Amino acid sequence: MRKKQAVKTARKPATSVKQHRAPASIARSGNLERRPTINDVARLANVSKKTVSRVINESPFVREETRTRIATIIKELGFSPDPQARGLAFRRSFLMGLIYDNPNAPYVINIQEGALFALRKMGYELVVHPCDRTSPEFLNDIKRLITRQKLDGVILLPPVSENPALAALLKSLECPYIRVLSAALDDLENVVLSMDRQSAAEVAEHLAKLGHTRIAMIVGPVASYRSAHERLEGFSNALAERGLKLMPQYLVEGQYTFESGAACAELLLSRSPRPTAIFAGNDETAAGVYRTAYLRGLKIPDDLTVIGFDDSPLASRLCPSLTTMRQPIRDMGKLAAEKLMAKVARLPGPPPTASTVFPHLVVRESSGRPNS
């Protein structure tokens, strides 16, 4: 029982129009009253909020008759629980984050779609967060993101996924995370792996089978992308196994970009003897190689075989179309989201191991037998 003393009334004589709230009297002709709440449902169904809550959350401890009655009212009212209030009580936001610093648009979009595919059916949405890993504010920035919307978990894309300081930060924030990586690092549990080393070996095998011997590689930025390192290792080892050492003059480091690809190709193509095949670290780089070959009047694949990595849309748009390794990017996004959900829900299910996907070679027009 509330005591209310009926005192004041003429406090603010004029000036301010008291507009506290229009009570239940807003049922005008139209329909623009406020959204129905669980209280409205409870009142109409003549039960307590808790019972309505039970129905919403599919508790088994509700009599069938009661359940249907409440369900009907919910439907009639078009009621849907307020996510904020729900989140507040549940201590969950039903929001996952996707953190990336990756210029490769198709890659990011595909991961996004894959992740959303898995998240949606669990009632989760995805918050995207491009960032600059070189900024001094980088970690603070991420921290703000996490706390500002209290994300339930995040997915990290390369290369930020390889940042140990970031992983540590997330751990200290008790924010579950999954890292998308191209090689197993320390922590095997929170990871979706793409086996880049083995994939690069496949490229080597392809080139060897075609009969190439003067084989070059433009490796990605080894310092900032683990995948660059993995692809180099896998490629050169596989080459060596076939008696085809990767010669130092045939190895240059690019930046995984179109421009650097063109510049590196410039270098490689001025070696003598000229390599007959170039494994570009990724498709962007391969496009750069195309550019240089074009400017020099070299025909692909007659004068030069080019191999990419990723199978981005670009690969099939180029002329000639580019032989490349296809990564199941969408699947990786999906896997990452599923693992993340499992962590958040603390499902006792599968043992926490790394999920692994395997790229495979897509042979197109840019690879052929050497001419010389």
Add this chain to the structure above:
Amino acid sequence: MRKKQAVKTARKPATSVKQHRAPASIARSGNLERRPTINDVARLANVSKKTVSRVINESPFVREETRTRIATIIKELGFSPDPQARGLAFRRSFLMGLIYDNPNAPYVINIQEGALFALRKMGYELVVHPCDRTSPEFLNDIKRLITRQKLDGVILLPPVSENPALAALLKSLECPYIRVLSAALDDLENVVLSMDRQSAAEVAEHLAKLGHTRIAMIVGPVASYRSAHERLEGFSNALAERGLKLMPQYLVEGQYTFESGAACAELLLSRSPRPTAIFAGNDETAAGVYRTAYLRGLKIPDDLTVIGFDDSPLASRLCPSLTTMRQPIRDMGKLAAEKLMAKVARLPGPPPTASTVFPHLVVRESSGRPNS
């Protein structure tokens, strides 16, 4: 002065272990206590929650001394207000949505980044929502999205931005929205416009100046993309103004895709006489034209001039590089977000008019004088 009555203590005789809350005694050795709340701050500062709230929200009605004291404690505690609770009280989620059904990855990513650039500084985050506009569940799907996270507003990308039913739905949900469009439709207010008609006219002018007369166009899917219609109108009108009618046999409809571009080029290049220039509806389509030209052994631009639209990364990767219209996509995202924020905040500022951006021509290698 606060009055506190020291009453009850033995209310719950047995059975339940009262664990209401560990008061201030949680200062264990470690640091894994729960996140500090506004209550903690208030207690430590010896003020009410409300005053802390005032400091958080930068109310001017707090004495300077009090403010700094509270601010210090906030900093020491590392307190940051819970977004859920805040949202619940504010009736805001600090979340915007980005809805798209667009296969063009760079486009989407750039819009995303532009939008985030503007949203972040207002404390907002972005929830992405790819969708299938042809699904029968389309509208329901969007509705679920909006209510499930109670988005404060959404940005619509083409072609879903052109869907009137969707706009109506959002209006009925009282969800502010901004549409990114390529032409003014009904409602001028909630729109960011890209002037595709004028842009296409620029292409026509470029071709005319180069001396082309047998000019073809592959128009996008007119039924599902307004931009396709606009580009066609702008192009053919501008051509007509220069006495260069767009001949029916030189006009075919594609799907804004690589494959359709290749197929349409097939058609156009088998006309006799062959066109000397093709305006592809977008860059993807242009890549398809490149493909067909490549297969037929036609040299670009010597045998054929090709023009794209968008200036996606693809345009500069192709060999020869593609002349195309550059759209300021990032800016469009930024503009859209800013307009949306203005609506949400109900800023009385600028009059609600459409924001407009203008693409401009980027001349590269794929356009030259006609050979015949």
Add this chain to the structure above:
DNA sequence: TTTCGGCTTGAAACCGCTTTCGGCGGCCAG
């Protein structure tokens, strides 16, 4: 001295939903 109004501040209600902790009635074994 009293009144008035501006500056500060706080108690309580509230946002909409969940959890805690029981209560109540029926059924079965003791």
Add this chain to the structure above:
DNA sequence: CTGGCCGCCGAAAGCGGTTTCAAGCCGAAA
């Protein structure tokens, strides 16, 4: 006839903020 367990349900206490509505303090005006 009890005691106890089980299925079903509700009152109240949160969750962590903000708003409402006063109220205390103080100097200036009356």
